[in-house]
Amino acid sequence: MFDWLSQTVIGRIGDFDVLRFVNPLIGSDNGGNVFAGATLPYGMAKAVADVDGQNTGGFSTDGSHVTGFSSMHDSGTGGNPSLGNFPLFPQYCPENELDNCKFSIASRATNYINDSVIARPGYFGLTLENGIHAEMTTAEHTAIYQFHFPLEKSSNGSTLSPLMLLDLTDLWASRQKATISVDDSTGRIKGQGTFLPSFGAGSYILHFCVDFKNAPVQDSGVWVNDRAGTEPKTLSVTRGFNLFYLQAGGFVRFERPTSGNLSARVGLSFISTDKACQNAEKEIPGPTYDFEAVRMRAETAWRQQLSPVSVEAGDVSLDTQTSFWSAIYRIMISPQNYTDENPHWEDHGSNAEPYFDSFYCIWDSFRVQHPFLTIVDPATQSQMVRSLLDTYKHEGWLPDCRMSLCKGWTQGGSNADVVIADAYVKNLTGIDWSLAYSAVVNDAENEPPDWSNEGRGGLMSWKKLNYIPYLDYDYLGFGTNSRSISRTLEYSYNDYCVSTLAKGLGKDHSKYLARAQNWMNLYKADQNSSINGSDTGFTGFFQPKYMNGTWGYQNPIACSPLTDFCSLTSNPSETFESSVWEYQFFVPHDMATLIKFLGGPDRFVTRLDYFHSSGLADIGNEPVFLTVFNYHYAGRPGLSAKRAHSYIPSAFNASTSGIPGNDDSGAMGAFTAFSMMGLFPNPGQNVYFITPPFFEAVSVTSPVTNNTATIQNVNFDSSYKNIYIQSAMLNGEPYNKNWVGHEFFLQGWTLELVLGANESEWGTRDEDLPPSVSTGGTMEYF
Structure with missing residues (x-):
């Protein structure tokens, strides 16, 4: 189902490449709870598709639905799902009507195509059932996503406009309070949220800064539950009456680029929103957000990390x-x-x-x-x-x-x-x-x-x-x-x-x-x-x-x-x-x-x-x-x-x-x-x-x-x-x-x-x- 080895790892073709023998999907089912996405060794940014099934590590090969793409995860843990903060979700809104968009987690959840999943050190990609393709890689504190939107038309023949939403939540839905702001001219989304640890006491505050490339901004705003509006451009949410969990966030809608490709850069910080933006600008600078360069750096880092070990495999499987x-x-x-x-x-x-x-x-x-x-x-x-x-x-x-x-x-x-x-x-x-x-x-x-x-x-x-x-x-x-x-x-x-x-x-x-x-x-x-x-x-x-x-x-x-x-x-x-x-x-x-x-x-x-x-x-x-x-x-x-x-x-x-x-x-x-x-x-x-x-x-x-x-x-x-x-x-x-x-x-x-076939006195x-x-x-x- 997931033919990871058939995907060519770029670099060192024809030579032994240890990355061809690394499958991040091992343990992505049956309670292994691994993080299967893109990261650097010991990296803070960890980008992957989040699902509504076994999602402790974000993604699972259990055939569940994708609910977003987020940039912070832990790997292999038990207890409540950890991190998964501020997921992005790409979609077309039928007839380009904002009221037709799917904002809440349950309404937007979408199946992924099983054999589209590609997971390699420093890279993760898949295609949603609706044809939208997502791929991602990371720097130290920054994730970069590339979304491809296939050309789709409304009933009157006009081209549909891609919409990217950001959800002020985490995998555990532990958010206590959060704020968000959307810049109508640039599409930059900034904010922060207070969340609970999945297996501990206290709370933590995480900040984010999202920028987009390759498409002009059409409109933007915020959303609450399953409704959105282009005014206002800022929002604050808390736990409400009886600790009611309000689903909310921001969105940006774009004119569809000719190529159909839209890039999103997500900077993260535990210090401040400004530092989240600084991390992003330093680690993945504009104007192009060179996805391939970031991915190649991640692959190089993993090859170096694994380099102290070598094997003479012989005819081992x-x-x-x-x-x-x-x-x-x-x-x-x-x-x-x-x-x-x-x-x-x-x-x-x-x-x-x-x-x-x-x-x-x-x-x-x-x-x-x-x-x-x-x-x-x-x-x-x-x-x-x-x-x-x-x-x-x-x-x-x-x-x-x-x-x-x-x-x-x-x-x-x-x-x-x-x-x-x-x-x-x-x-x-x-x-x-x-x-x-x-x-x-x-x-x-x-x-x-x-x-x-x-x-x-x-x-x-x-x-x-x-x-x-x-x-x-x-x-x-x-x-x-x-x-x-x-x-x-x-x-x-x-x-x-x-x-x-x-x-x-x-x-x-x-x-x-x-x-x-x-x-x-x-x-x-x-x-x-x-x-x-x-x-x-x-x-x-x-x-x-x-x-x-x-x-x-x-x-x-x-x-x-x-x-x-x-x-x-x-x-x-x-x-x-x-x-x-x-x-x-x-x-x-x-x-x-x-x-x-x-x-x-x-x-x-x-x-x-x-x-x-x-x-x-x-x-x-x-x-x-x-x-x-x-x-x-x-x-x-x-x-x-x-x-x-x-x-x-x-x-x-x-x-x-x-x-x-x-x-x-x-x-x-x-x-x-x-x-x-x-x-x-x-x-x-x-x-x-x-x-x-x-x-x-x-x-x-x-x-x-x-x-x-x-x-x-x-x-x-x-x-x-x-x-x-x-x-x-x-x-x-x-x-x-x-x-x-x-x-x-x-x-x-x-x-x-x-060696021999029987125990010895050694x-x-x-x-x-x-x-x-x-x-x-x-x-x-x-």
């Missing part, structure tokens, strides 16, 4: 290559660079700290997305860490989730601590580590008044009882008093990351290292688990515990795919968006002790196999990621490779439904890329688990050192029968550990893996396993 490169592409859509666009504190100009937004949410992204950027784009990852720290400096807390300049809801622990520790152990530069230590200690020691959107709650109990109790008594702050199990496990790892930074900076780390063992206090050794009345045969699970030390109960399969989904608002439970079964494997810093608790390596492997084969594993949500590779800690690295192949391509593939859940700002993409690359991170630690790449070889050139690291398969077959490592050579010397550190990438090492000895606190091998620094 086109779909497999597309899945890999598209995954890497999605990692770099968000977070978004809003530097110089943050109105909350005066930090603009040449000495401004970076400001990134759409950390949506760090609970998702700390696991794989940020570690991937640390490898392929360390300069930007360093800027993101600096942005987190600058937010702490000005607002008093590290974000755990942030979008649209607002605080997002905290899902679990204070997981920016993990991002910071990961940056430290992998030697990212340009970061104020003293400030970083202050920020993570603040998370560990101080409870905010409202810990629903920053910091940690329950710190009195955390420090006194050494766990988060079920039905905690907490008068220091307020938040959703649930997730006692998952918060205990996440706080444990957060404190481990604080101890890592403390030790590296020469601070006393013992207190936080001790707190990192608090997870043990919710392990109930005699707890069993049943499914449909049948005992699973496994004993020992995490369980909730009251303040007095007595046990509560949560069914270990609750909140799994076999039961109901558990979120902050829907069925809040003692685990967040995951079951006790899934969270039982989350002790990233001391897997050796956890394996002992669960009966030793063999019994651990049996339990892990059961988890992945019984329907309990939710591969569409991030907490499951590490479980795919936890076999390494039990001395069975081959089973990690086998498990990765069980999910790729069955759940992660090159189809429009090729993501099993929200892409979560690129987290699903990072899981796919790391798994196929053959090195998977344990975030916050200098550890990558070794499995065979899905290609003959994968190489990464470090942007820091310019050294190229390579993972090479010997006896590789594209049918993936040989997925078990028989032996390994690192820089020409035998290598038996089943993991490697970040120095592999920085120093440009070569790892050669000899990587199975105790000395081959990744480090754990209890084995004395943690806090590895590069």
Whole structure:
């Protein structure tokens, strides 16, 4: 239906062009919620067609109707649709009568022609069922659209006049108030609106500035509901009686140009309307609004962004290559660079700290997305860490989730601590580590008044009882008093990351290292688990515990795919968006002790196999990621490779439904890329688990050192029968550990893996396993 590859990517014809293997439509159906439109890497402007179906990312290939073309979006998020502000919509009004125009969302919604959709890095286009064709590309803060209006006549033979409306709304219809003005002589439309974040508290103000080219203005004005007039030229709207949502905006009607082509340039800013106009004029100057030049710059930016990675694909299928490169592409859509666009504190100009937004949410992204950027784009990852720290400096807390300049809801622990520790152990530069230590200690020691959107709650109990109790008594702050199990496990790892930074900076780390063992206090050794009345045969699970030390109960399969989904608002439970079964494997810093608790390596492997084969594993949500590779800690690295192949391509593939859940700002993409690359991170630690790449070889050139690291398969077959490592050579010397550190990438090492069809003894000895606190091998620094 969407033959994206048949569309020629302009540039480097005849040579390998990585953009031919990027399909932005992967995950545009089945709840992937990806942003499928045009953007730069980490770009603020994100232009796409918005639909009335699965529109969290704006566009979906679900066959729904186009309701507009807007220039701000997030990618892969859940919850309410995010952004999608100030959509434009092109149309002809029957008989050229203004009263015949369609202004409201329901009345103007129009089908798109399925096989007209073209999505490429930096470009998006489609044709509406009425024949109007739209294409778009972007600069940093500006989108440019080209609309082609086919020639149409009224009943009296006169040529119909194209009309462009702008709607003072967003995808969620969260607008609180807005203003608009239309210049009758130039057609310029300016204004601003106040909106709500889709998964957070507060509100944000966004400003816009729209200019048109190629056609003389015929008339203009404003519209309300489904009626418009040429007077007045300005309008202000608010929420009305009973919070009634008034649909309103502006319009400009044009004399149809001979070519039928009309260009629209949309400048955006969080600072002011004037700055929105300045952004547009600077980034896409007149008089021509050179669409092709802007698109070519976007393509060049994406080629450069993807250039650190290369593969020797051999006869690996086109779909497999597309899945890999598209995954890497999605990692770099968000977070978004809003530097110089943050109105909350005066930090603009040449000495401004970076400001990134759409950390949506760090609970998702700390696991794989940020570690991937640390490898392929360390300069930007360093800027993101600096942005987190600058937010702490000005607002008093590290974000755990942030979008649209607002605080997002905290899902679990204070997981920016993990991002910071990961940056430290992998030697990212340009970061104020003293400030970083202050920020993570603040998370560990101080409870905010409202810990629903920053910091940690329950710190009195955390420090006194050494766990988060079920039905905690907490008068220091307020938040959703649930997730006692998952918060205990996440706080444990957060404190481990604080101890890592403390030790590296020469601070006393013992207190936080001790707190990192608090997870043990919710392990109930005699707890069993049943499914449909049948005992699973496994004993020992995490369980909730009251303040007095007595046990509560949560069914270990609750909140799994076999039961109901558990979120902050829907069925809040003692685990967040995951079951006790899934969270039982989350002790990233001391897997050796956890394996002992669960009966030793063999019994651990049996339990892990059961988890992945019984329907309990939710591969569409991030907490499951590490479980795919936890076999390494039990001395069975081959089973990690086998498990990765069980999910790729069955759940992660090159189809429009090729993501099993929200892409979560690129987290699903990072899981796919790391798994196929053959090195998977344990975030916050200098550890990558070794499995065979899905290609003959994968190489990464470090942007820091310019050294190229390579993972090479010997006896590789594209049918993936040989997925078990028989032996390994690192820089020409035998290598038996089943993991490697970040120095592999920085120093440009070569790892050669000899593959076979059966498991071997490679990587199975105790000395081959990744480090754990209890084995004395943690806090590895590069």
